[in-house]
Amino acid sequence: MERTFILLKPDCVQRRLMGRIITRFEEKGLNVIAAKMLVITPELAKQHYAEHVQKGWYPTLEGFITGGPVLAAVLEGLEAIKVVRDMLxxxxxxxxxxGTIRGDYSSSRQMNLVHGSDGPEAAxxxxxxxxxxxxxxAYEPTITKWMRAGDEK
Structure with missing residues (x-):
């Protein structure tokens, strides 16, 4: 099993899309093993987006990501990182x-609803x-045996 991090951004929360998006991940067979709502502080934003802090557009990103509540979550499943990235x-x-989350609900580069980790180290x-x-x-739903073969672990 692989774990990945997702962040439902302020635009997702404000547009009331959290339930729809979490449902899509669950329907795909991913387990939500942690979730919490919070408002990201400028300090946390700088840690999260450390690779972008020196870029000229970073202040706009920080203003957006700290501008309202977010939902942080950890998803677990087979190839979870790739599956989430493909779904986004x-x-x-x-x-x-x-058919993708952003293709169905977003028309922006920055306000693209969900962040997903781009690799195991980032996750x-x-x-x-x-x-x-x-x-x-972490848990294993009783329905797991109906969603994938026993040797797919």
Whole structure:
């Protein structure tokens, strides 16, 4: 099982899309093993987006991500990082394929609803930024045997 981090951004929360988006991940077979709502502080934003802090457009990003509540979550499942990235679609909603989350709900590069970790190292770093180890509640749903073969672990 692989874990990944997602962040339902302020535009997602304000547009009342959280339930629809979490439902899509669950319907795909991913388990939500941690979730919390919070308002990201400028300090946390700088840690989360450390690779972008020196870029000229960073102040706009920080203003957006700290501008309202977000939902941070950890998803677990087979190839969770790739599955989530594929489900999100292209970063710019205008370029995202129909059927993806951004393709269905976004028409912006920045206001693209959901952040998803781009690799195992990023997932581990981002999960640790938002959650303590004891806040992760891994479980195996009883329906698992009907969603994938027993040797797909």
């Amino acid at each position: 679609g292209a970063t710019n909603g205008l370029n995202a394929a129909p 581990a770093r981002e999960i640790a930024l938002y959650f303590k180890p004891e806040e992760l509640c």
